[in-house]
Amino acid sequence: MDKMPKWADVALVPVVSLILAALISAIVFVAVGQNPWEALKLMTYGAVGTSDFLGYTLFYATNFIFTGLAVAVAFHASLFNIGGEGQVLLGGLGAAIVVLFVPWPHWTLALIAGATAAAAFGALWVAIPAYLQARRGSHIVITTIMFNFMASGVLIYMLSGPLKPGGNMQIATEIFPEASHLPSLNDIAELFGSDLFGRSPVNISSLIALIACVGVWILIWHTRLGYQIRALGRSESAARYAGISAVNITMIALLISGGLAGMMAVNNTMGINTPQLVDNAAGGAGFIGIAVALMGRNHPVGIVIAALLFGALYQGGAELSAATSIPVQIVVVIQALVIMFTGALNEMVRSPIEKLFIRFGRNRVAGE
Amino acid sequence: MNDMSPAIELVGISKAFGPVQANKDISIRVMPGTIHGIIGENGAGKSTLMSILYGFYKADAGEIYIAGQKIQIPDSQAAIAAGIGMVFQHFKLVQNFSVLENVVLGAEDGALLRPSLAKARKQLKTLAEEYELHVDPDAIIEDLGVGMQQRVEILKALYRHADILILDEPTGVLTPPEADQLFRILGRLKTEGKTIILITHKLREIMDITDTVSVMRRGEMDSTVRTSMTNPADLAERMVGRKVLLRVDKTLAKPKQVVIEVRDLNITDEKGVHRLKGVSFNVRAGEILGIAGVSGNGQSELLEVLGGYGKATGEILMNGVPLDLTGAHSDGQSRRARGIAHVPEDRQHDGLIMDFSASENTAFGYHHDPEYQRNTLLMDNAAILRDAQGKMERFDVRPLNPLLSAKNFSGGNQQKIVVAREIERDPDLLLVGQPTRGVDIGAIEFIHQQIVALRDAGKAILLVSVELDEILGLSDRIAVMFDGQIMGERLPENTNEKELGLLMAGVTDGEAA
Known part of the structure; x- marks a missing residue:
């Protein structure tokens, strides 16, 4: 017997977590002298109130889908890839290099090349930690987080040296060539006479994110590789018995994970309004991806929903601090609360609910 | 004997885990100075019952009497205070501690170790003489054989003044000579007035050493009988609820190449x-x-x-x-x-992968087989499911649900899934x-x-x-x-x-x- 029905596990637990996070956030708002209800309304307006805001929400959600998928694929092999942040930065470097140095005649080619390079660089960046984990047993959490710092260093070096445009004080590359600019979703909406996403940067990469979701779903549940990834993740000893190579599967799962994280950089470099690579091209999305994957139960559908929620929180929070005297730090606190409750404290919420179901279940049986 | 109050009396103990009724209205009396066997198939509720007695679980209903006194056992501390000691199937010993340190662990007298250890050393000597339980107090656990480690577990219980000793499948890890030695120790404990509850699935042990035996089946107490009044075939039948063949029926082998x-x-x-x-x-x-x-x-x-x-x-x-x-x-x-x-x-x-469905498990290890692939890229989940359904039917796996996780099957049915998978190849x-x-x-x-x-x-x-x-x-x-x-x-x-x-x-x- 499963302890509680699937719907409770998948839907009820995250919803209760969110309510708890909202309640504590309300206390925080009251403590800084703000009306929590007003703040919630403002945040909601900031997230979906105008076409610009909605577009930004979707733009951020796209980032989180990529990093969420990256974390989820590794999770299925019981590997905790905490280095999404660094893999995104390297992905950005890859995309910037191929777009800046090759004169692509059309954005479609630039997109394919950029995405491929971004994925390759992201995968390459995780390859060393992956090798150390698979062959030497060095813990992936430690190595990937260290690689985040190195990635940041590598990027700043590249942006202030080899990739630095002349006569510019900004730590960023040149703006990418016109032909490589990705069409925004609003450009597409305008074809139908709509202004759905305003001047927001949400772009064609969002569709790539959705395709990646389908790809991950097929990979994990419908391919032999996915079967082996899940088997290794659930029981290393059983995998050994079945002749599944832990070394190979660990490597492959992490390379896919790093590649997915790297692909986020397409959205955050080629897809933004002034397409270029800046020094904080990851913007914390690598870490938010962990919360997204946890909340989405490592399933692509869950990840899309969680990514939308975090996108709204990110964008709504930004508007909240712009429109009121609420300091931006408070908004960060709210985001942290949501991550904490849906991610780190998942079990704290889950186990009382599970107990309730067990009690309820028993009464039902006793009553039969 | 009749005017003595039983060492342990359980009355109407019930315990459910969700919809699973692990113990249903169980009553049992164990007289002091006897060895009482509890026998039953896996999942019959033996371990749950003993866990209730040792304070790991709280019963939903029922009463516990120790030496005629009604008591509550909310945790293992209370069980120890009531004079109950438990020897688990998997020993709870710190491998790199000495025997003495293990005996004292959790029963230290104060912040300083030395007085407790000195006291324990003296007491171990007395216990060793009284019950012929000789173990070198300074030996490190990991250097001891399994039989010796088990003695340390028994000493731990006796050091905590246990009058009632529960042993869970104690002979599973022992050689036959070691098991004989254990039984001699148990006999000695019995003559010194200790009460012993022996949980086992080995019919022979029950016949050899117990005075009375209780048979559990599907969470219920089937019967309690004097050991001298029963025999292995009778006990097996009571355990399973039908006649069983205790001997394997086979002809002479015809070995070839x-x-x-x-x-x-x-x-x-x-x-x-x-x-x-x-x-x-x-x-x-x-x-x-x-x-x-x-x-x-x-x-x-x-x-x-x-x-x-x-x-x-x-x-x-x-x-x-x-x-x-x-x-x-x-x-x-x-x-x-x-x-x-x-x-x-x-x-x-x-x-098995316990979190995988029965169906995914029937392809496990053979997941490269062409019959499980739809094309070079995709696995044929439908074919795997059909294959699992057939294997489970032929091997009588219950419940016959290939989508159920392996962890939700009983031990016997899990094993049938593995055996079906391997034999049908x-x-x-x-x-x-x-x-x-x-x-x-x-x-x-x-x-x-x-x-x-x-x-x-x-x-x-x-x-x-x-x-x-x-x-x-x-x-x-x-x-x-x-x-x-x-x-x-x-x-x-x-x-x-x-x-x-x-x-x-x-x-x-x-x-x-």
Whole structure:
């Protein structure tokens, strides 16, 4: 017997977590002298109130889908890839290099090349930690987080040296060539006479994110590789018995994970309004991806929903601090609360609910 | 006796886990100074009942009386205070502590250790004399044999003034001589007035040592009888609820060509311990070679190497062709391709992925097989499901739901899933480790029949088991392993438990004969 029905596990637990996070956030708002209800309304307006805001929400959600998928694929092999942040930065470097140095005649080619390079660089960046984990047993959490710092260093070096445009004080590359600019979703909406996403940067990469979701779903549940990834993740000893190579599967799962994280950089470099690579091209999305994957139960559908929620929180929070005297730090606190409750404290919420179901279940049986 | 109050009396104990009723209205009386056996199949509720008595679970209903006093046992501290001691199947000892430190652990008198240790040393001496429980107090646990470690567990309980001792499957890890020694100690404890509850699934132990026996079935107390008034067949029938065949029904083997030939096999593990020392044997088509031995004497390592996930030196010829012994990572796959199937010793750890569905588990290890692929990219989940449905039907796996997670099946049904998967591959050689560990009697009968049927189909079978009854009942030839060596080979009809027990304890071939 499963302890509680699937719907409770998948839907009820995250919803209760969110309510708890909202309640504590309300206390925080009251403590800084703000009306929590007003703040919630403002945040909601900031997230979906105008076409610009909605577009930004979707733009951020796209980032989180990529990093969420990256974390989820590794999770299925019981590997905790905490280095999404660094893999995104390297992905950005890859995309910037191929777009800046090759004169692509059309954005479609630039997109394919950029995405491929971004994925390759992201995968390459995780390859060393992956090798150390698979062959030497060095813990992936430690190595990937260290690689985040190195990635940041590598990027700043590249942006202030080899990739630095002349006569510019900004730590960023040149703006990418016109032909490589990705069409925004609003450009597409305008074809139908709509202004759905305003001047927001949400772009064609969002569709790539959705395709990646389908790809991950097929990979994990419908391919032999996915079967082996899940088997290794659930029981290393059983995998050994079945002749599944832990070394190979660990490597492959992490390379896919790093590649997915790297692909986020397409959205955050080629897809933004002034397409270029800046020094904080990851913007914390690598870490938010962990919360997204946890909340989405490592399933692509869950990840899309969680990514939308975090996108709204990110964008709504930004508007909240712009429109009121609420300091931006408070908004960060709210985001942290949501991550904490849906991610780190998942079990704290889950186990009382599970107990309730067990009690309820028993009464039902006793009553039969 | 009648005017004495029972040492333990449980009245109307019930306990449910969700919709599963683990204990239903159980009442039991155990008189002081007796040995009371509790017997039942896996999942009959024995462990739950004892966990309630030891304060691990709280009963939903019912009362507990100790020496006539009604008490509450909310935790194990309360159980110890009430004079109840428990010896678990898996010892709870700190491996790198001394015997003395383990005995004192959790019962220290103050912040400083020295006075407690001195006191314990004195008391251990008294206990050792009183109950003939001699153990060197300064020995480190990991240097002690299993039988000695068990003594330390008993001493721990006695040091805490236990009057009632509960032992959960105490002989599972012991050699027959060690088990005899344990029974002598228990007899001694009994004459000193201690009350002992013995949980076991071995009918013979119940018959040998207990005064009364309670049979549990499906969470209910079936009956309590005087041991002298019953016999093994009667107890088995009460446990299962129907007549069971305790003996394996098989004809004489007709061995043919050698299928697997093992020559001078040596295994050294990562820590440099020599696990297998020059082992040689062969198994012929149409015969069952049983390898007897107390667990931890190299049998597991032998199975691992044969199954393709361990490193060894020496030579193994499968149908005349050498096997790769370098321990390369995906050898398990090539072994299967060579016609070796493997029912591993620990199905929950190795043989199954507990979180996978039964259906995903029936393809496990054979997931590269063409019949499970839709094309080069995708697996054929529908075909896997159909295949699982068929296997589960033929092996009578219950419930017949291929989508249910493996963890939700009982031990016997989990084992049937593994056995179905391996046997239906029609292998030339079947490796079977502990095929009926934690499996209920009804399923044991079925699994044994399947193994014999495979033998009769002309296949070679290598059986590793710590259950002597199983070895004697199934094997056509018996090899006994001790300390990584084969101590001797016997034919089941020309040997007995006593002789095998001596070989298992390391007595050399000539001396044992």
